[in-house]
Amino acid sequence: MKHLRKKNPGFHLPAWSLLLVSLFLLLRGVGHAQSNVAVLRKDLKKDFGAVGDGRINDQAAFEKAADFFNKRAQTPAGTAPAVLAIPKGVYLVGRQDAAGKGSDVLHLVGCRNLTIQGADSASTEIRYASGLRYGSFDPGTKKPFEAPAAFFTDPNYAGIVGVCLSLQNCENVAITSLAINGNSDKSVVGGHWGDTGIQLNYDGIFVGESRRITLRGLALHHFGRDGIQVLNHLAKRLGDPLTENIVLENLTCRYNGRQGLSVTGVNGLRATNCDFSHTGRVVIPSLGRALFSNPGAGVDLEPEGGFVQNVRFDNCRLVDNAGQALVSDRPGNSHTTQNIVVNNSLIWGTTNWSAWVTQPYFLFTNCRIYGAFVHGCRADNAAEATRFVSCTFEDKPYHGQTAYGTFAFHSDGAARYMSFTDCRFVGTYNYLIWAIVSKYDGGGNPDTASFFHLRRCTFLYDYAQPTQGSYDNLQGTVFTGPNVFRDGPHRTSLHHTNVTLGNGGASGSTVVRAPGSLQLLASNCAYTVVAGLDIGRAPAHSRDSASVILGPGNSMVINDLGWTVTELYIGPTSKLVLKKGASLEVAAHTKVTIAGQLIVEDGAYFYTDPSAPVTTVGKGRVRLAPRAIKGRRPG
Template sequence: MKTLRMTTNGWAGALPWLLLLTGLAGLLLGGRAYAQGPPAVLRKDLKQDFGARGDGKTNDQAAFTRAADFFNKRAQTPAGAGAAVLTIPKGVYLVGQQDAAGNTPDVLRLVGCRNLTVAGADSATTEIRYAAGLRYGAFDPKTRRPYEAPTGMFTDPAYAARGGTCVVLQGCDNVVVSGLRLNGNSTKLVLGGHWGDTGIQLPADGIFVSDSRRVSLRRLALHHFGRDGIQVLNHLAKSLDDPQREAILLENLTCTYNGRQGLSVTGVSGLRAVNCSFSHTGRAVVAATGKALSSSPSAGVDLEPEGGVVANVRFENCRFVNNAGVGLVADRGNDSQPNATKNVVVAGSLIWGPTNWSAWVTQPGFLFTDCRLYGAFVHGCKATTAAEATRFVRCTFEDRPYHGQPAYGSFTMHSDAHARYMSFTDCRFVGTHSYLAWAIVAKPDTASFFHFRGNTFLYDYAQLPQGSYNNLQGTVFTGTTVFRDGPHRTALGRTNATMGNGGAPQSTVVRAPGSLQLLASNCVYGVITGLDIGRQPARARDSASVVVGPNNALVMNEPIWQPSELYIGPTSRLIVKKGGSLALLRHAKLVVAGQLIVEDGAYFFLDPQAEMVTTGRGRVRMGPQAIKARHPTLN
């Protein structure tokens, strides 16, 4: 063993050895000399520490107030940075104490809290329920009777009876709320007259998040609130491109039977909702009146920036079902307003509108992927760039009934002179009683065209729709797009579709590589102004084709605004199958730079005042038994 000896520096040379031996001794003694455990978590119990009863009879509002006061005061001290848990044991906690003026204080108002968890046992056994008989709406301040203002907009605060908010998170960071049922008990409210612009626009919310970061709301049921299940109003982002995200997480929630919205997002940058339901808004019936409590827009989710931005929002596997208003709404209102939304994704979700639009989007930056939209989608963004456009990927648009009630709308997709750059990729459009699509460009320019890439349009009628027709004016088809019968079609009567757009030359485009196949039974596709098949492909080997199947007719209509031209590009083909029909009416023009193939038994009609020319290597291949006449029934 080496001997430790004094040096000219005294014990300096021996110091490292002493430290080593001391450390080894500490390890042998279990590390107690140096190891430190994690900071202790402060734990509080709503019953034991703040006097709540949770018996469904005693009003526990004061206990929640004491709990909020404790954590809010703690947040102002150095200890406020430490982790803390407020446990709410199983039980029914009655809340809601309204003063004579109609003011109902918030139940659990947390301000500036950090690293706090509010945990119930689970949403089935831990309920915070508002008391019956609370007033909500406009009431005469003298008589306290319901007051209905004679004007549409009414905002006199003296007449306002407010419901308050159950949980408020203001200026908080890293807060979790989980395992609770928040019941606004709206069916037992005493309703006053309208307050605000429409309905009752007064606080009566489940959870209100304001200027907070890293908030997680998990395993909650929020229902029967007079206004919103949840509202998120953050003004932390400085711009749409602010790199800091607020990390608001909604997971395994149900926001149902609320009066105005399941979820209102009026400001946020960074919100994710997973496995949530925002449904049945505006459907709760108030017992005293027998009428539903519904305030506009009565949506499942409303994304509406108010003085800030709504950006980097994602909905995954969510449900927006049976709302009195729109399932998901993001309305810009005025196209001249600066952009306030960006990067909003709705993925793998169900949006079902039996009495109103499934979704209404005019704000920029929305992408829908793998969604089912039952009931008509409406509008789309009037985008100035492709990045702002409304886009759909692998979505299904269908008029599927909801518990026997037909889905809303005459079309599964309805965009009337509103959208630009709008696109649909690998989507399905299914009509059982409605038409498939009404798509009219906002302007007669190529930027306004609707882009359909590899879509399928299914006519699945048991009874044909009446009074209108499919309308695809200003469209670009790429990939393989097919119109065909659905598996349940029994009504085989004639249906009509219009393609084209007044004022835009070659306004229906089949771009190479791509194929448009018209295969449904008894369908007539009328083209206005132009059909362009494979003009100027990006690569010389790329081709485009249009196939007109049996009992289908492609008709180049008489021009209204300008000459109607059907153009077949050098590498492209138009094929008319047996029983199908191609008709060129007066003043229409057919230019064949590729191939026109009319099979035996197919119909081909060229009006004496129409024109057909071949150019370059163009060829017309007419079967010997092709019929040079109009189809007898598809005219």
């Protein structure tokens, strides 16, 4: 019997491989099909009848465009990309009925994958008509009406202009290359309406319940209320992983009435190269004063019924606002903000605080803060605290006008766990810092969590004239790394400067940790230490050291207040050095413990009250140079 030859089985793919190949081809086809989807292009002039000559009112053309895209959004075609082109020109908008009620110019609802694009912000302008009424007006006479009550919300009296571009429940919408001019200086302004100022719609752009919104290359100015307002309530909690990706790039919001940018709800917003300045600076000729509504800030981050989280500002400018440059106020002990970063930005307060922050989780990095920063968060833990890294605080004048405040930094018992790392404090006219701790926690004990933590910080006295104000005050401070008080390069006035270190309610409230140093080298300074100075106690590593150096001509007095233990403590690897001409006076009943070294150089003064016990521990010693002076410095 012949052997049958087996047929060659050939090459067969396993079933699972065929499935993967089929899936790959299917996905490739879908992606290819999507990339070839035609973009719908509409032109505001050609398709909707706009003129753009700055004389004929084009509001109807914008409303037709909004109606078209809103209806399209309800159809299957609404997901395909579309562009509304706004050619070069000046588009006059804004109209009100007899009762003074205006409507939004371009009100979009549910739109997706839409780009609204001008030619550029220099040649494409949407401008509101002159003579629009804003505020409270008598419904009979149509004349401005000033209500006798501070809180006034009668809708019959409301003169409403509306919002220029409104995005509601939209996704992946971009608005680019436009100037949007509210023309508020040509409006007719009535009396107050709302809780403060005029709280009625007169805004450049409103974003509500929307995701993936990009605003780029815009110039928004002269609106009665906000340049931009973002109010999203999509996040249900802090830490919600689904972010909204609101992007602001290369835009300006200037000369608006209430805010340049108002964020009352968002999870994920980034502003880059933006300018939020000169809020509340537009003078209305008929009023003889500026159009201003509280808070009148450059940027306001204030959650309303939701959360503001994952917000970042990079290379932004917040300058010369009638209110604060940046405000984020915390009602009660609410927890409604998280992960707010302000980086490489200019924050300049001229007639009000540079920044007013009490909400948690704020981090400032590489910022120039001119004019007084106020408060800080009363945090429950270090993560919530207000933090500064590589920032400069300075009372730098703005076009000849002195920056606001009597200190570059001002926190009056409001903050806990606040920290400064690699920061500079520069005084040219005013004192540098007023940092007051919370004297007691809930149990009546000193609140050490309210101490200010300074790491590698520099305090520059750069005065050309005597300082204005009272004195520098650091009531509870922990210094780590090298810290220095010294003269600035332009100092010509060597007037006497008083500095208070410590808090009578908390023992050991000025601490220099090891490794760390505090060099007190600025000229002609008198340091009053209240409730003790602790240098290098319990270092983490045996070789870590701490030091305090009191420079020539400076004085330090360590006071005992009678109701708390006051101690000068010098740790085993640490030292206190008095340079020539410096003086240290230890007042009555103060405890002095020296486990390290107290070094008194030639020409320095050292005095201890007879009732102040001096104890040396271990290798601790007092080293008096041959020409050191044991006694009070004259005068």
